[in-house]
Amino acid sequence: MRVxxxxxxxxxxxVAEAESSRIDKxxxxxxxxxxxxICISEIFSTLxxxxxxxxxxxxxxxxxxxxxxxxxxxxFV
Numbered sequence: 001m002r003v004x005x006x007x008x009x010x011x012x013x014x015v016a017e018a019e020s021s022r023i024d025k026x027x028x029x030x031x032x033x034x035x036x037x038i039c040i041s042e043i044f045s046t047l048x049x050x051x052x053x054x055x056x057x058x059x060x061x062x063x064x065x066x067x068x069x070x071x072x073x074x075x076f077v
Contacts, residue, residue: 001030001031001032001035001044002030002031002032002034003026003027003030003032003033003034004033004034004035005027005033005034005035005039006035006036006039007036007038007039007042007043007046008009009023010023010035010039010043011043011047013027014043014064014067014068014069015046015047015050015056015064016064018049021026033071033074033075033076034075034076034077035075035076035077036077037077040070040072043068044065044068047064047065048062
């Protein structure tokens with residue numbers, strides 16, 4: 001299955017939000033995952049905002065960034 005994630009859906013993959021478990025299931029079932037070229041900057045911007053708002057602590061923030069950087073290698077833009 002080929003899926004396209006916008007930024008709001010992709011964030012749910014890495015940050016616990018409503019619908020995160022649903023997104024995770026879709027993510028795991030996908031053969032190909034597509035994202036917009038701006039999705040990368042938007043997702044890191046979202047993570048930085050969560051850090052500034054103190055809703056995301058430094059250790060989870062750094063771990064999430066590593067997961068995203070690893071996953072992005074397999075996405076198509």
